[in-house]
Amino acid sequence: MLSKNKIKQLRLLHLKKFRRSEGLFVAEGQKLVFDLLDSGMKVREVFCSPELITTVEKKGFNPKNIHSSQLVDLKKISQLKSAPDIIASVQIPEHSLSWEEIAGDLCLALDGIQDPGNLGTIIRLADWFGIQHILCSEDTVDLYNPKTVQATMGAIARIKLHYGNLPDYLQRANEMGIPVYGTFLEGENIYSAPLSPNGIIVMGNEGKGILGSVEPLIRHKIHIPNFPANRKTSESLNVAMAASITCSEFRRRMTPRKP
Template sequence: MLSKNKLKYIQSLARKKNREAEKVFLVEGDKMVAEALQSGLQVKLLCATSRFSAGHPGLSASAMETIEVTDDELRKLSLLQSPQNALAVVAMPVVPFSQKELENKLSLALDFIQDPGNMGTIIRLADWFGIEHLLCSTTTVDCYNPKVIQASMGAIFRVKIHYVDLPQTLAELQQQGLPTYGAFLEGENIYNKALAPQGILVMGNEGNGISKDVERVISDKIHIPSFATNGSGSESLNVSMATGICLSEFRRRKS
């Protein structure tokens, strides 16, 4: 049975300060909760209807604590407009950051990304394109924001996310021989630019792009050209769309 204290505790995790204090985050939806239970992360609490348990036999044993809830109880817990059959409280993974792990790989860096939907989509793109490490400025939106988790569609369980002093980290990586590619409106056409198979691709804020501090440590500026005729196209691309296009071009060159 769901107690009032458990209800209050779970509801409190909608706020960042409470998530950080407890070192946990919320996962909702049957597919994502099932992934969480199989991810190797510690699922501290599973709240699920009998339908979820019947559809995923034995899976709930992976959780430290399981509470069977009714549809009404799940609606009280959920942050979604249309909750499904399960919600989980998952421990934040401890992900040590070692610059050595980025050698000979393409990694992604985010400078002041603010929209949770963009952040979640970019994590999903990183997972799709085989990006293991995502470097985030300290001003970038919390990757455990519930909207980020939902938009990541389970990729949050596989991509290693690090919040770092981005200008300093990029400068140190460049000293180690890793090129830093930044997306700019005045950059070189990405389809004509020589791209190394390893390095850091930096994407900037939705409205202002890459900050001046980060720009100073960018070795190569790139740009996605518009193919609209007569100058009638959009002024710019959504940052998650632009990230997908850039990652696709990097991976196309590698293959």
């Protein structure tokens, strides 16, 4: 049985300021926790039903840091609608920003993404398309928000996010000759526009799009057209959907065609 103090400590990790002070975040559910255990991330403690203890031990996790827990206690910690049978506290990793790596491949840049689910989905699709780095404006939602962590489905272990001054990042990219792309309604059709195998793709805020401080630093404006062009349709795409389409087209250009 978990103590009231331990339950309180874990619940506090749902708040950003406590995650920062403790250097920990919470992961919930078998899929996510097992992925993190397999990934090499530093899992601090695991709290699970008695039936899962052997499975966790087989993954090489220190038995001293496995705590047999009742579902009623896990429910007090969890933010999911259905309480999971396993929860873990995980150390927040420190990632260094490598401009050499960014210059040689595709990278995403997020300008004020606010929805945790959108950020988690974007991280997941970045993992799918082999994009290792994401540059985030300082007002982008926290990576370790519980809803974001859950939406990554384990991709959080493989993608490096860097929070900072986005205009400064893009200015540096321009100085290095790294192509900077951005999605706009008035941009060039993405399916006919020239696209490079490397570069930074900027995705804007859910409601405001790419902000005025960032737009002048974008050298290549691209647009995802609706079909057919003259048909009345939705005002815009969800940012995670737009990111998926954009990344897919960039990677498609890199795929060798069979003779």
